[in-house]
Amino acid sequence: MKTVILSREFWLAAIVAVMVIATNLRAPGFAAPDKLAGIFNDTAMLMILALGQMSVILTRSIDLSMASNLALTGMIVALINAAFPGIPIPALMLFACLCGLVLGAFNGILIWLLNIPAIVVTLGTLTIYRGIIFLIAGGQWVNADKLSPAFVQYTRIEFLGLPALSWYAIVVAVAFFILMTRTSLGRAIYAVGVNPTASVYAGIDVGRTKFATFLISGLLSGFCGYLWVSRYVIGSVEVAKGYELTIIAACVIGGISIAGGVGTVAGALLGALFLGVINSALPVINVSPFWQMAISGAAIILAVVLNARGEKRGSRLILREAEATS
C-alpha cells in the first residue's frame, strides 16, 4: 500500500485527476462522463504510440522515426483504400501493422547488426520515411472524398459507449501490460535497460531485445498510421509532423527514464493522458490555446526534475545503520 502511494504513477494520476476536477469547477460539465470519454478517445493514439516508445526507451534507445513511420504507413493504406475500396478494412489494418513492422525492422536491423546508435538511425529514417510519402503519393493528399466510408468508420463505431479507437487503445494497453510484466521478453526489455552487461550474463541477447522493441514500436506506429488517417480523414506528407517529440514527452512525463530500465505501462498511459487533458482543458477554461505549448513544456521539465529526485542516491550503503534506516 505504502509503495503504491509513493509511486510516481500514483502522483501523476492524482495530478491528472486534480486537473480534471479543477477544470470542472471553472467549467462545469468538463468532467461529464461523455466529455471524459472524448478526452480519452482523443488521447488514444498518443497512448498507443507512447507505449511503443516506452519499450524502446526502456532499452536505452530512442525511436525518432515513429511519427514518420505512422505517416508513411497511413499514406500507404490510404492509397490502397483509394485504389481498391473493396479490400476489407481489418485486412488493411493488419497490413498497416505489417508495414509499420517492416519499417521498424529496418531501424532495428541497423541498430542490432551494425551497432549504430538508435538516435542516429532513427534521425535518418525520420526524414527518409517522410520523404518516401511524397514519392509514393506523387505529392498529393488523400482527402476524405477518396477514402471509403468503411475506412473512416472503423475508428468510430461505438461499442459500449466508447468509439472503436478507444477500444484499440485499451486492448493495446492491456496487451502491453501483459507483455511487460508477464512475459520473458518484457522482463528482458527492462533488464537490458537496467544493466546490459548483467543481461548478457543472464543469457539475454541485448541486440535482439533492442531489435524486438523496434519491431514493437514500428508495429504500433503502423497501426496508428491507419488510425490517424481514418480519424482525421486525411493522408498527407505533413501527417503527425513533429509528433515524435510529443510521444517522447508523454513518456518522460510518465516517468520513463531516458537512461533506460525504469518506467511502467501505467506511467506511459498517464503521461499521454496528462498531455491530452491539458489539450482539452485549456480552451474550456478560456485559456488561449497559445498557452498550451508552454504549459506542456513546463510540465515536461517539472516531471524530469521530480523524477530525478526519486532516483538520486547512487551510494552503496556500506554502513550497516544506513541500510537499516533506508
Added chain:
Amino acid sequence: MTDITHEARHIPDRLESPLRGAVFSWPTLLLIVGVVLFIVNSLASPYFLSPWSLSDATFNFTEKAIIALAMALLIIAGEIDLSVASIIALASTAMGVALQFGVGVPGLVTIGILTGLICGVFNGFLVTGLGLPSIVVTIGTMSFFRGISYIVLGDQAFKGYPAGFDYFGQGYVWWVVSFEFTLFLVFALLYYVLLHHTNFGRQVFTIGNNPVAARFSGVRVERVKFILFCLTGLMSGIAAVLLTSRLASTRPSIAVGWELEVVTMVVLGGVSILGGSGTIQGVVIAAFIMGLVTFGLGLLNVPGIVMSIFIGALLICVIALPILWARMRRRAAR
C-alpha cells in the same frame, strides 16, 4: 618477459605523420563527397555554377550551421540541445517586443543575443545544476521557449524592423559574399581553434570520452558543460538575429523543426552522437554538403521533402559504411 629493464627506453611521439592521419580522416571522406556533389550539381543544372546562385545557396544553411558549430562541441561532450530552434523563436520574439518599445538596431541585436544566452543558461542550469539528462530537458525547454513565444505573439507577427537591421540577414560584405556567410566562416575558425587548440577543447573531448575519468582528473565537468550550453544558446541567439533580419519579421513558428536538422548536420560531420570525437572541419563540410544537396536538387525543382531522403540516407550511409568496411576487412583478415 617479467624482468625489469631500467635502461631508458625511447618511445616515439608519433608513428605516422599527422598529415597522413589527416588524409584518411572523416573530413577528407566528407570533402570527397562534397566535391562529387559539387560536380554532379554543376553537370545537372546549368544555373548552378553562377556566383550569385552559390551565394544564394549559402542562405539556406548558414544560420543552422552557425548553431551546429556550438552543438558539435556540446555533442562531443556527450550532451545535446534540442531547444535551439525554439531559442531562435524566443530570441526573435524578444527582439520583436523590444521593437515595439522603439529600441534601435544595436539594442535589438543585443537583446536577441542575450535572450539566446539566457536560454542557454537555463538549459545549462537544468542539466548540470540539477543533473538531469539533457535530451529530455531540452525536449521540455523546446516546448517551453517556443510556448512563451506563442503566448506573447499569439496569432500576431512583429514586423517593421528598422532600416539597417536588414543588413545582418540580407547584406553583403563584398560582392556576392553575404554578411551571414562571412560570420559563419569567422565562427568556424574560432570554434576550430577553441575545440582543437585550447585546453578547453581538450577538456570537452575528455568529458565526452569518459566523464568520470575527466572528473577524477580535475576537469570541472559540470562547469565545462554549462559553458557549452551557454555557447549553444548564444549561437542560437545570433542565428535568431540573422534569421529575423532575413525574414524581416517574427512569428512564433519561426525556424520550426530546425533542431533535428542541426543535429543531423553535426552527426553527418562525423561527430559521434555518443560523444568523445569529432571535428569542426567535418561539421563545416557537412554544412556545405547539406547546402549543396538541397540547393542542387532545388534547382531541379525537386521538392524539399524528397531532398530529405538524400540527407537521411547519407546520414545512415556515412555512419554504416565505415562499420561495414571494417567488418569486411576483419573477415577478410581471418
Added chain:
Amino acid sequence: QEKIALVVKSLGNGFFDAAAKGAENAAKEIGGIEVIYTGPTSATAEGQIEIINSLIAQNVNAIAISSNDPDALVPVLKKAMDRGIKVISWDSGVAAEGRQLHLNPSDTNLIGETIIKLAADYLPEGGDVAILSASSTATNQNAWIDAAKKILPEKFPKINLVSVVYGDDDSVKSTNEAKGLISSFPNLKAIIAPTTVGVVAAAQVVTDSNLIGKVNVTGLALPSEFKQFIDNGSSQAVALWNPIDLGYSAVYLSHQLIGGTEAKPGAKFSIGKVGEITLDDTNSAAMAAPFTFDKSNIEEFSKIY
C-alpha cells in the same frame, strides 16, 4: 521560352492542384511558356524562401506566389525583382513592396460578407458563430475575417461571432481547434472556415460528434472534397471561386508583365477567356464573386474541381 513559377502555400492541397491545372491551360493557350509548379510541403515562409532562392538561380521570368506570410517573403521577393524577375501574388498576398501586383480571387469585402451570409442564411433567429481560419499569418484569411467583422454589426446584427481560432491548414490542428470550439461554446450554431482544409476538418468533427443539424459548417470549400458533407447535412452550403481560373489568370498576368506591361494603378490586364481586370491603387485586382455550392449543384461541380 518563358518560365513562370507558380509557388503555392503547400504541395498536395487540392485547391492549389486545381490552380496548377488552370496555369497549365493558360500556358498552352499562350504557347511558349513553361510552368514550374512548386511549393514547400508544409505551409511555412522559410520553405517558400528556399524555393524562391532556387527559382532566382534558375532565372525564371516570373514568380506567381500564394504566400504563407505577407512580410517574411518580402526581402527575398525584392531580391527577385532586383534580378529582373516579375513577381505577382495571387490568392494570398504579399505586402505591396514585395510584388508588382496582387490578384485577389474575389473582392475581399465580398468574401467577408459571403462567409457570414452563408451562416446567417440558415440562422434566421441568429446565434453564436465561430471562425476556424488557416494560419494566423495567412494574408487572405486575415483580410476576409477583418472584412467579416466589419460587416457583422451593420448587416447581421443577430449573428454573434464568439471566437476566431487557427488550424494552420493542418488537418489535425484544425480538428482539435474545431473540437475546442464545440466544447467551449455549447450554444455554437455555426463554424465558418474560410479555408479548404479547415472546413473539411470542421465538418468531420461535427459529423463525428453527432451534431449534424445543430452546428452548421460553412466557409470556403472545394466541391470535390466537400461533397459528402453537403450530402450528410453537416453543411448546408459553402462557397468558393474557381481555383482553375485563378491559376489561369496568374499565368496570364505574369506573361503580360514579362511582355513589358507595367503594373500601376489603373492599368488594365486581359486574362484570356476569364476577361479583364483593372488594378486599384494598391496594385491589386479582384476576380469574380465567390460561387455558392449547395445540395442543388455540388454534384455537378464536384466533378470539375
Added chain:
Amino acid sequence: MTLPQRKPESMPVSSTPKITLSGITKTFPGVRALHKVALELYPGQVTAVIGENGAGKSTLVKTMTGIYQPDEGEIRINGELVTLSSPHAAFKLGITAIHQETVLFDELSVAENIYLGHALKTRFKTLDWAAMREKSSKLLKEIGAGHIAPDTRLKDLSIANKHLVAVARALSIDADVVIMDEPTAALSYKEIQDLFELMELLKKSGKAILFISHKFDEIYRIADRYTVFRDGEMVGSGLIADTNQDTIVRMMVGRSVDQVFPKQETTLGENVLTVSGYCHPTEFADINFSLRKGEILGFYGLVGAGRSELMQALIGITKPSKGAVKIGEDIAVIRSPAAAIENGIVYVPEERGKQGVVVDMPIVQNISLPSLRRTSKNGFLRLAEEFALAREYATRLDLRAASLSQNAGTLSGGNQQKVVIAKWLATKPRVIILDEPTKGIDIGSKAAVHAFMSELAAQGLAVIMVSSELPEVMGMSDRIVVMREGRIATTIEKNDGFDAEALVRAAAGIGEKAA
C-alpha cells in the same frame, strides 16, 4: 625455474569427471588470459581454482558459462563435446555461476534478479510471479539470507546482501555444475559459514563445484581438489589432501613470496595529511588518521569495506558530512578533484578503465590532462610541451608502448596503470593515494609498481595504498589501517609486526559478536 611435477591423480574409484576442459586458450587484445588450460570437475566434489590476481580464473569461469567463446580448446560434459555459444546454452547444459562482480539488476526486485533469464512460467506461458517470490524466499532462507525480502529492490541492499542474492540466483538454476568466483570476498564471517554449510549440502547432492578464493583457510575448509593458475596457464592440480600451502603458493607465484616487495627503509618526515572525525552519511564514519612524509600507509579491508569511498571523499569526489582534513598545518577544504590537485593530493583510482584512463585518447593526452595548465599558454595547447611531459614520465615509469600517440586503450592493463600513475606524478603531488594499484596487472608490472611506490616514498612523497592483497599490504606498508564496514577497525604499526591472521580477523570482524 622448476615447477612441481603434476601429481599422478589418486582418483576416487566411482568418479568420472562431470565436465572436462582441455586446451582452452583465450586472448584479449594484448593479453593472453588463458593458454591451453585443462580442468576437470567431479560430481560431489569441490575443486578450488587458485591463482594470483589476473591469473585468468574469472576468464575461465566466463568461458565455462558461455560469456566468452574460447579461441581454442574443447569442453565436454559427461564425455560429450559441447559448445557453450551463449549464457543461455550454459544454463541449459546445467552450468550455473556466481560471478566475481555482482552482475545484477539494481532497479529490479530481488525475486526478479534471481529468476531473470530462466523465469518460472504459468500454464499460459506467462511469468509466474507468485511462484518466483515464494521460491526466492525459500532459496534465500536456505543460504541464510532469510532477512532479504523477495520484493525489495536490489539497489536498496548493501553489497554483502547483493552478493547473497547472486548466490541465490546461481542456486535457483537446477544445475549439475556450480561455479563460484570469489563468493566469500564480500561476505562477513557468519554469512561465509552459512555458505559453506550450503556447499556441503550441494556436494552431498552430487553437484560438481568450482570454487575460487584467495583465502587458504577457506580452501582447506571446503575443497577436495585444487588447480593452480599462473599467467593464464595451469601449473598444477591434485587433491588438497596431498599438498600443503607452501607448495601451492610456490606454484602460484613461481618464486618465493617476499622478494616481490622491495620496500626501502625510509626515515619518516613531518605530518602532511591529518584526517579527523571524517564521516559520510552512508559510506563511512569516524575516520581518524594521519600520514607522514615518506610513509606508505596501507589500507586493508575486505572488498566493500568503504576504503575507496573514503579516498574519493578526500579528493572531493564525494561529499563527507563532517570532519576535517589538514594538509601540513593548514585546514584544507577540498570540494573537487581540481582543488585536491591544487592542494597536492592525487588519487589513482581503483577502477582503471572507468575512472583512470580515457581509453579512446592518446597516451600523451592522458598524461597531460591534469597538468594542462602547465603545458599550455594562455589556455592554448602547446603540443611540444605536452609531448615532453609525457615522454619524461613515460620513461620514468618504463612504459611499454609503440608511440605516445597510441590510444591508451590499446595498452595492456599494467601499462594502462602506468599511464594513470604517470598522469598523477606529472602534477608533482605531495600525497599520492593508490587504490588497488596492482589490481589485474601482471607480475612483472606489479613488481615495477611496487618498486616505484617505494621509490616515491623515498623521495619524500606520502603514499596511501589501498589494497585487498595481504602480502602486498604487509610487504609495502609502514603502517596498516584496517577498515571494516565503513569504520577503522584497527591500526597496526610495522614495529608491532604485521600478523596476517590478526589483519584478516580485524577485517572480517571475526572474534567479535556477529552483528
